[in-house]
Each structure stands twice: as C-alpha cells, then as structure tokens.
Amino acid sequence: MPAPHVTLHGVTKVFPAAPGGQPVHALGPIDLSIDKGEFFAIVGPSGCGKSTLLELIAGLVQATDGEIDFEGRAIAREIPDGIGVVFQEDACFPWLTVRDNVGFGLRETVLAAGERASRVDGAIAMMGLREFAGSYPAQLSGGMRQRVCIARTLVAQPRLILLDEPFGALDQQTRLLMGDEVLRVWRETGATVFLITHALDEAAMLADRIGVMSARPGKMIDVVRTDWPRERDSRIVEREQFGAITSRLWKTLRDESMKTMGRMTTSA
Amino acid sequence: MSRVRLYQVAVIGGFVLLLEALCVGGVIDKVTMPPPHRIVVDFVKLLTSKAMYPEIGKSMGNVLVAFVLAYVLGIVAGTALHGYRTLRDTLDPLFATYYAIPVFAFYPLFIVIFGLGDGPQVLIGVLLGVVAVIVTTLNGLDRVPSVLRKTALIARLTPLQTALQVTLPFCAPYLLTAAKLALAYAFIGVIGSEFIMARSGMGYEIGFAYTNFDNATMYPLILLILLLSVVMNGVLSHWEKVLLARRGQQ
Numbered sequence: 001m002p003a004p005h006v007t008l009h010g011v012t013k014v015f016p017a018a019p020g021g022q023p024v025h026a027l028g029p030i031d032l033s034i035d036k037g038e039f040f041a042i043v044g045p046s047g048c049g050k051s052t053l054l055e056l057i058a059g060l061v062q063a064t065d066g067e068i069d070f071e072g073r074a075i076a077r078e079i080p081d082g083i084g085v086v087f088q089e090d091a092c093f094p095w096l097t098v099r100d101n102v103g104f105g106l107r108e109t110v111l112a113a114g115e116r117a118s119r120v121d122g123a124i125a126m127m128g129l130r131e132f133a134g135s136y137p138a139q140l141s142g143g144m145r146q147r148v149c150i151a152r153t154l155v156a157q158p159r160l161i162l163l164d165e166p167f168g169a170l171d172q173q174t175r176l177l178m179g180d181e182v183l184r185v186w187r188e189t190g191a192t193v194f195l196i197t198h199a200l201d202e203a204a205m206l207a208d209r210i211g212v213m214s215a216r217p218g219k220m221i222d223v224v225r226t227d228w229p230r231e232r233d234s235r236i237v238e239r240e241q242f243g244a245i246t247s248r249l250w251k252t253l254r255d256e257s258m259k260t261m262g263r264m265t266t267s268a
Numbered sequence: 269m270s271r272v273r274l275y276q277v278a279v280i281g282g283f284v285l286l287l288e289a290l291c292v293g294g295v296i297d298k299v300t301m302p303p304p305h306r307i308v309v310d311f312v313k314l315l316t317s318k319a320m321y322p323e324i325g326k327s328m329g330n331v332l333v334a335f336v337l338a339y340v341l342g343i344v345a346g347t348a349l350h351g352y353r354t355l356r357d358t359l360d361p362l363f364a365t366y367y368a369i370p371v372f373a374f375y376p377l378f379i380v381i382f383g384l385g386d387g388p389q390v391l392i393g394v395l396l397g398v399v400a401v402i403v404t405t406l407n408g409l410d411r412v413p414s415v416l417r418k419t420a421l422i423a424r425l426t427p428l429q430t431a432l433q434v435t436l437p438f439c440a441p442y443l444l445t446a447a448k449l450a451l452a453y454a455f456i457g458v459i460g461s462e463f464i465m466a467r468s469g470m471g472y473e474i475g476f477a478y479t480n481f482d483n484a485t486m487y488p489l490i491l492l493i494l495l496l497s498v499v500m501n502g503v504l505s506h507w508e509k510v511l512l513a514r515r516g517q518q
Contacts, residue, residue: 091415091418093419093438095514107425136515138514156423
C-alpha cells in the first residue's frame with residue numbers, strides 16, 4: 001500500500017468577521033489522506049471552500065484548526081518545498097516572454113545556469129510551447145497561457161501539483177485536450193496531483209479518486225474511486241463506467257448544490 | 269508613417285501655415301506675434317548665441333530636481349499608503365480635492381520660508397506633481413492581480429523579491445504615466461513660478477521680454493519650452509506604448 005503523501009486531520013477554516021458581519025465558517029472539519037503519485041480531484045458546490053482547501057494545502061492560508069502534513073511534515077506558516085500550484089486565473093507575467101515566465105519558478109534557486117536552462121527547455125517542450133518561447137503572453141490563446149503556467153509549475157519539479165480549476169476559463173474541446181496534457185504530465189513526472197474542479201466530467205475523467213464536498217462549511221461527504229488504468233486519456237469518456245461515475249457524483253452533489261442555490265436566493 | 273500620424277502632422281503643419289498666413293497677411297499684428305518662420309530664425313539665433321544657456325540650464329535643472337523629488341516621494345508615499353488602509357482612507361478626500369487648491373497662492377509663504385532662491389520654485393513643482401504620482405502609484409498597486417502575488421509566494425520569493433520581480437514590473441506602465449505627470453507638473457510649477465517673482469530662469473526671461481516687447485526673445489523661449497516638454501513626454505509615451513503593446517493592452 002502506497003504511503004500517504006498528504007494528510008489532513010480535522011482541518012477547519014473560519015474567516016474572521018468583516019466589520020459589522022459574522023465570522024464565516026468556510027470549511028471543515030476535513031479528514032483526508034492522499035497517496036503518493038495519486039490523482040485526487042475535489043468537486044463541490046460553488047462557495048463550499050474547494051479553493052480554500054487547496055490554499056491550505058499550498059500553505060497560502062493557515063488553518064483555524066487541525067493539521068495538514070505533506071511528506072510527513074506539518075504545513076505551517078510557510079510554503080512547503082516541493083509544491084507547485086496552477087491557478088484558475090491567468091497567472092502569466094505579462095512583461096515576460098514564455099521562456100522567462102517558465103523560468104520564473106527557478107529564479108531564486110541555486111541551480112547552475114545550464115541546469116536551469118535545460119529544465120526550462122524541457123518544460124517548454126513538454127507543454128508544446130517550443131515555437132512560442134520568445135512570445136509574450138498577450139500573443140497566446142487562453143489555453144496556451146495556461147500551458148505556460150503548467151510549464152512554470154513543472155520546471156520546479158514539484159512532488160505535489162495543486163490545480164485550482166485550471167481549465168475553468170477554457171472551451172470544452174480545449175479542456176478535454178488540456179486534460180490529456182495533465183494526465184501525460186502526471187504519468188511522466190510521477191507527481192501527486194490534487195485537482196479542484198466544478199466540472200464533474202473532468203473529475204471523472206482525470207482522477208483516481210474524487211472527493212465530494214458538501215455546501216458551506218465544506219465537508220467531505222463522499223469519496224468515489226474510479227479504478228481507471230494509469231494509461232488513460234480523454235477517450236475514457238466513451239466508457240460506460242464514466243457515465244456511472246458522473247451520475248453518482250451528481251446524485252451526491254445535487255442536494256448540496258440546491259442548498260447553495262437556496263442560500264444564494266435567500267441572500268439575493 | 270501611419271495614417272493617424274500623417275493626420276497629426278497635417279494638423280500641426282496646417283496650423284503653422286495658417287498662423288504664417290495670418291501673420292504675413294497682417295491679420296495678426298507683428299508686434300503681437302511674428303510669423304512662425306521668423307520665430308524659427310530667432311530660435312536658431314538664440315541657441316547659437318548661447319546667451320540664454322545659463323537661464324535654460326537653471327530652469328531645466330530646477331525642473332529636473334522637482335521632477336525627481338515629486339516622482340521619488342510620490343512612489344514612496346504611494347507604496348506606504350497602499351500598505352496602510354486607514355491612512356489612505358483618511359487622505360483620500362485630500363487627494364480628491366487637491367487640484368482645486370491653487371498651489372501658486374502659497375508662493376509668498378514659500379519665499380518667506382525658503383527665501384528668493386530656487387527653493388520655492390522647486391517646491392511648487394514638487395507640490396503640483398507629487399499627488400498625481402501618489403494617486404497613479406496607488407492605482408497601479410491596486411491592480412496587481414492577487415494570483416501574481418500568490419505565484420510569487422509559491423516560488424518562495426521574499427517580500428522584497430516580490431516587490432522587485434512582480435509588483436514593480438506589473439506597475440511599470442502606471443509608473444511611466446506617473447513620470448509623465450510629474451514631468452508636466454514640474455515644468456508648469458517651475459516655469460510658472462519663475463514668471464511671478466524669480467530673478468532668473470526661462471520663465472523670468474519670457475516675462476521680462478514680454479514687458480519689453482522683445483518678441484525675438486519671448487517667442488523662441490516659448491518654442492523651446494514647448495519642444496523640450498513635447499520631446500520628453502514623447503519619449504516617455506513611446507516607452508509606455510512599447511510596454512503596453514507587449515502586454516496586449518494597446
């Protein structure tokens with residue numbers, strides 16, 4: 001049995017009250033264990049704290065309660081080494097070329113210049129950006145800019161890759177193809193991948209296991225195992241089991257989404 | 269040359285030709301204004317005689333000092349205010365109404381405090397420009413996307429590295445706009461102050477020439493100020509345009 005790579009014990013996040021408001025209990029308590037080399041996806045209704053969960057694991061925000069371990073060490077008050085994040089928003093630096101954007105993650109490392117250049121070249125080639133290495137992000141499509149962000153994450157050779165709805169702004173065809181890219185990267189790097197998505201089909205296609213979160217405060221209400229082979233791509237959507245997985249996810253999520261919608265209607 | 273640039277040149281050229289025709293035709297009295305070709309001849313004479321070099325040097329030196337002070341103070345103050353919300357909220361009404369304050373009205377007070385030297389002129393240039401720089405700096409800092417700051421954190425950059433490698437480059441177009449404003453206000457503040465009470469400088473010489481109907485000095489000096497201001501702003505604008513084009517914002 002593979003060793004747990006990331007573990008969460010009773011993780012809770014409560015945001016302090018805004019002036020004149022109430023504290024917001026965003027998340028938890030959550031208990032979760034993700035294996036080394038596993039592809040784990042999280043789905044849940046809007047505002048359930050999915051992104052907060054990712055930011056907690058990345059060390060970008062601190063948990064109010066509970067403990068998060070990465071490779072056996074507690075994540076607290078600093079960004080752990082070996083973690084890479086791809087955000088939903090366009091995180092390309094507009095003043096840097098693709099090459100410089102990809103190399104950004106290595107700027108403060110002690111790597112020799114040759115090793116650095118070789119890693120940058122490797123990541124650029126892996127994401128199919130070789131002929132755009134000298135271009136600026138403004139000259140690229142949304143999908144290509146997201147590939148630049150993935151390449152920038154890969155160049156640091158993270159052992160845990162956190163993806164926060166990375167294809168949220170892309171069209172359906174591009175999302176499927178980007179899904180294939182991510183699966184290929186996952187296989188080739190051997191990294192553990194933690195994906196946040198609102199798209200049930202995306203989670204069902206990509207992940208080994210899918211955690212389903214409740215409406216706020218987000219808790220883990222189900223974990224679905226897909227049993228897909230490691231060698232897979234977007235054609236997996238044709239399989240009968242794919243429909244069964246997405247149906248199960250939706251069955252679990254429907255009530256939770258209704259709760260969120262009800263809350264939205266009430267607050268509106 | 270692009271079509272727009274062609275139109276711009278045509279408009280300016282047309283205006284100069286019209287002025288030339290009005291002056292030569294006597295519609296504009298030659299005591300009021302000599303024809304543009306005469307101004308150009310006097311302009312060349314003025315520059316080759318070198319007589320005005322000390323005045324030009326003094327004014328440009330003061331403009332430069334006012335510009336640098338307004339720019340540096342503005343960026344430092346803007347960055348500090350960005351970090352202190354309460355202080356910013358407190359000063360916001362002042363920024364909103366600042367340009368309703370006639371800074372030149374304080375000139376006598378500045379003379380009492382700093383004497384008749386260059387100090388009051390530079391100070392007026394600084395006071396006119398600094399708030400524009402503060403507001404523009406704040407504007408740029410407000411627009412740094414949080415995802416870029418998060419990316420810097422993930423890359424384990426220190427706050428100083430983040431400021432130098434993320435925040436500052438992101439704000440570069442805003443800082444160039446701030447530079448353009450600071451430069452324009454430095455020109456207005458310094459040259460304008462020289463008109464009022466100074467004993468030297470380009471503004472003083474223009475005022476002196478005006479009082480003595482010395483068009484051969486007054487118009488070339490006005491032309492020189494115009495050229496210097498346009499060229500300096502043009503260089504900054506070009507730089508800004510290159511930066512924005514690279515970011516797909518133009």
